[in-house]
Amino acid sequence: MSTSYHGLSHCLFFTLLQNYLSPSLHFTAGHKHMISSTLAASALDFCLQGDLVPSITSSISALSTAEVDRQVAAINLALEKLSTEASGRIIRLLQKRNTLVPIHRLPVELLVKIFIQALEMEDEDSEWSGHMYFSRLHNLAQVAREWEQIVKSFPEFWTYIDTGIHQSLLGAALTKSRDLPLTVFARDVGFHDSDANWVTVSRQIRRWSAAEVYLDQNDNDSDVLEDVLKYGLGEHGGAQNLTRLKVRSEIPIFVATTFGTDVPRLRQLDLGGIFFTAWNPKLLHQLEWLSLGKIPEAFVAVEDILDMLCGCDRLKFLRIWNINLDDNTLLTSSPSVGLETVTDFVLEGLSCKATLDILNAVRLPHCTQYTICPVGTSDGTAIVEALSTCATRKLASALEKADYVSLEVTDDKPWYQPTSQKQGVQLQVRPLDNSQPFSMQLGGFVIVRFMDWLVGEESFRQALGTTSIDLSFAGELPEIGEADILRILERLPSVTFLKLFNLSHKVDDLLLRFCNPQLAEPGPFQWLLPNLLDLNLHRVRLDTGLLLEMARQRTKDSACIEYGLPPPASLRQLSLWPAIIETYQTFQRITGAEVLRFWDASGALIETQDMEEES
Known part of the structure; x- marks a missing residue:
C-alpha cells in the first residue's frame, strides 16, 4: 500500500x-x-x-x-x-x-569420538539418565545438517540404553545400534518384572557390555537379585560380554548365587547394599576394579572380607565403604592378603577396629593412592602406624623424584562423605618423570596423628629440603589446635605457598615467633616460613598492624614499631579477603611484591587503580 x-x-x-x-x-x-x-x-x-x-x-x-x-x-x-x-x-x-x-574440517571419525565424549559427560547438578543422553543427542543433531547425518548414520551413538525412555525411542536405539555392545541403565527392577522395556532389553543380554541396575525399593529381597542374575546376567552364559556391572539396593541383600559355570568377563564390579555370601573364584580372579559398600547390619565380618580378597589377584582398585563389620568377631588367625597389583586403596566409613584389622592384614607394595576415613573416636595412633607400614617405602620413593608436593587440611573435603565429621588431610606428590603420582587422603580423628607422622618422617623432611611445598589449612578444624599447626610449620621451612581459609586461629601467631622466647619481654620476631612466595589469607583473624608494618618495611617509610621485621624477602604475592580498607593507601606503595590482590566483602577483585580511588 x-x-x-x-x-x-x-x-x-x-x-x-x-x-x-x-x-x-x-x-x-x-x-x-x-x-x-x-x-x-x-x-x-x-x-x-x-x-x-x-x-x-x-x-x-x-x-x-x-x-x-x-x-x-x-x-x-x-x-x-x-x-x-x-x-x-x-x-x-x-x-x-x-x-x-x-571443527568442520576434522575427520568424521574424530568428530564421532568428540561427540561420544560430550554425550557421556556427567553433570554434577543432574542425575545421569538416558533422558539426558538422548536430549544431548537431539541437540547435536540440530546444529547442522552434516551433524544430523552423522548422528543418524553412526551406530555408536545408539548404544546407551535406558529402560526408562519411551518404548518407540528404545526400539529405534536397539535397531540403529546394530550389533554393537550395549550399555544398559535399568531403574526400579523388581521380581518377575513385567515392564515392557526391561523385557525388551533383557532379550538383548548377549550384547550387554556394561550395566547399572537399581532394584525396586518396594520389592527388595534376595530373590529379586537372584532373578536378575539368572535371567538378566545369565547362569547359562547369556551375558558373556558383560565387563562392568553396578547394582544398588536400598535394603541390604545377601545373595548365595554368584553366576553359574559360565561367568561373564567382568572386570569392574560395584555393589551397594548387596553382599555375596559365596564368591565364584573365577569371577574374583578376573576382577580389576571392586567396590563393596552400604551394608548397615553387622552381618559381615572382617574375616569374610579378607577371605574374599584372597582370590583377587588382579585388582588395581579396591574400595570398601560404609559396611558395619562385626567388630565382636575375633580373627581366627593373622591373615596376610597380598594385593600386589592394587594401586588405589579406599577404606571409608568403617569402624576403627575394622579399619585397623584390614590395614594390618593387607600388603600393598605398589599402592600409590590411599584414602582412609574411619568413623568413631580414637587417637588414631595404631591406624597411622599400620598405614605407615604400607606406605612409607612408596612415599619415600615418590619424594625422591618429586616435582610438586601439596598438603591440604580442611573440614569440608568433598571426597569424604561417610559421616557428618568432614575433616580431612590430603597429601599429593607429583614426580618429575610424569610417572604415577602419590596421594594420601585421611579423614576424621586420624588427622593430627597422621600429620605428626608425616612431618616426622625422615624421607619427607629430606625431600622438602630441595622441593617446595604448597600448604593449606581451611575451616574450623576443631581437632587441630594452634600448637598442632605451629608444629607443622616449624618442621616445614620449605613451604612456598600457604593458604589459610576461615580459620579461628589468629594468623599473626601462626606466621611469627619470637627469636628468643626465653626473654622476659617480647623480643624481635622472625618468620616461620622464610621461603614463602605466595601468602593467601581468606576470612582470617589478622592484626592490621602486621600488614602496616609489612608495608612500612617494603617502602622504608619508618622503622618497625611492633614486629621488628619485614615480610619474607621471597614473598611475591599476597592475597587478602576481605580486604582491610585502612591499608589500601599504604599497600599501593609496596614495591617488593610483583602481584598484590585484594577482595572486597562481596568477593569482587579490587585492582591497584581501584585501591587508589578508594583511598
Whole structure:
C-alpha cells in the first residue's frame, strides 16, 4: 500500500508540473528520478493542502492508474527476485564459511569420538539418565545438517540404553545400534518384572557390555537379585560380554548365587547394599576394579572380607565403604592378603577396629593412592602406624623424584562423605618423570596423628629440603589446635605457598615467633616460613598492624614499631579477603611484591587503580 501511494505521489507531482506550470516542458527519466527524490514529498503535501487536487485527480484516466500499478508491481517483483538471489548467495557463503571452521574440517571419525565424549559427560547438578543422553543427542543433531547425518548414520551413538525412555525411542536405539555392545541403565527392577522395556532389553543380554541396575525399593529381597542374575546376567552364559556391572539396593541383600559355570568377563564390579555370601573364584580372579559398600547390619565380618580378597589377584582398585563389620568377631588367625597389583586403596566409613584389622592384614607394595576415613573416636595412633607400614617405602620413593608436593587440611573435603565429621588431610606428590603420582587422603580423628607422622618422617623432611611445598589449612578444624599447626610449620621451612581459609586461629601467631622466647619481654620476631612466595589469607583473624608494618618495611617509610621485621624477602604475592580498607593507601606503595590482590566483602577483585580511588 505504501509503495503504491509513493508511486502515485510521483505521478501527481509531474502532472502538476506539466499541466499547470509549463505544458511544453518535458522531463527525461533521469530528471524525473532526481526531482522526485528531493521534491515529491513536499510538493505532494502542498498539493493536498490546496484546491488543485480535485482537478488533477479528475484528469488522471483509469488507464494511467493501471499503468502506475503495473510499474509498482514490476518493481516489487524485481525486488523479490533480488532478495531471493541475495539470500541464496548469503546461505552459500555461510556454508562455505562453515567448511573453514576447524571443527568442520576434522575427520568424521574424530568428530564421532568428540561427540561420544560430550554425550557421556556427567553433570554434577543432574542425575545421569538416558533422558539426558538422548536430549544431548537431539541437540547435536540440530546444529547442522552434516551433524544430523552423522548422528543418524553412526551406530555408536545408539548404544546407551535406558529402560526408562519411551518404548518407540528404545526400539529405534536397539535397531540403529546394530550389533554393537550395549550399555544398559535399568531403574526400579523388581521380581518377575513385567515392564515392557526391561523385557525388551533383557532379550538383548548377549550384547550387554556394561550395566547399572537399581532394584525396586518396594520389592527388595534376595530373590529379586537372584532373578536378575539368572535371567538378566545369565547362569547359562547369556551375558558373556558383560565387563562392568553396578547394582544398588536400598535394603541390604545377601545373595548365595554368584553366576553359574559360565561367568561373564567382568572386570569392574560395584555393589551397594548387596553382599555375596559365596564368591565364584573365577569371577574374583578376573576382577580389576571392586567396590563393596552400604551394608548397615553387622552381618559381615572382617574375616569374610579378607577371605574374599584372597582370590583377587588382579585388582588395581579396591574400595570398601560404609559396611558395619562385626567388630565382636575375633580373627581366627593373622591373615596376610597380598594385593600386589592394587594401586588405589579406599577404606571409608568403617569402624576403627575394622579399619585397623584390614590395614594390618593387607600388603600393598605398589599402592600409590590411599584414602582412609574411619568413623568413631580414637587417637588414631595404631591406624597411622599400620598405614605407615604400607606406605612409607612408596612415599619415600615418590619424594625422591618429586616435582610438586601439596598438603591440604580442611573440614569440608568433598571426597569424604561417610559421616557428618568432614575433616580431612590430603597429601599429593607429583614426580618429575610424569610417572604415577602419590596421594594420601585421611579423614576424621586420624588427622593430627597422621600429620605428626608425616612431618616426622625422615624421607619427607629430606625431600622438602630441595622441593617446595604448597600448604593449606581451611575451616574450623576443631581437632587441630594452634600448637598442632605451629608444629607443622616449624618442621616445614620449605613451604612456598600457604593458604589459610576461615580459620579461628589468629594468623599473626601462626606466621611469627619470637627469636628468643626465653626473654622476659617480647623480643624481635622472625618468620616461620622464610621461603614463602605466595601468602593467601581468606576470612582470617589478622592484626592490621602486621600488614602496616609489612608495608612500612617494603617502602622504608619508618622503622618497625611492633614486629621488628619485614615480610619474607621471597614473598611475591599476597592475597587478602576481605580486604582491610585502612591499608589500601599504604599497600599501593609496596614495591617488593610483583602481584598484590585484594577482595572486597562481596568477593569482587579490587585492582591497584581501584585501591587508589578508594583511598
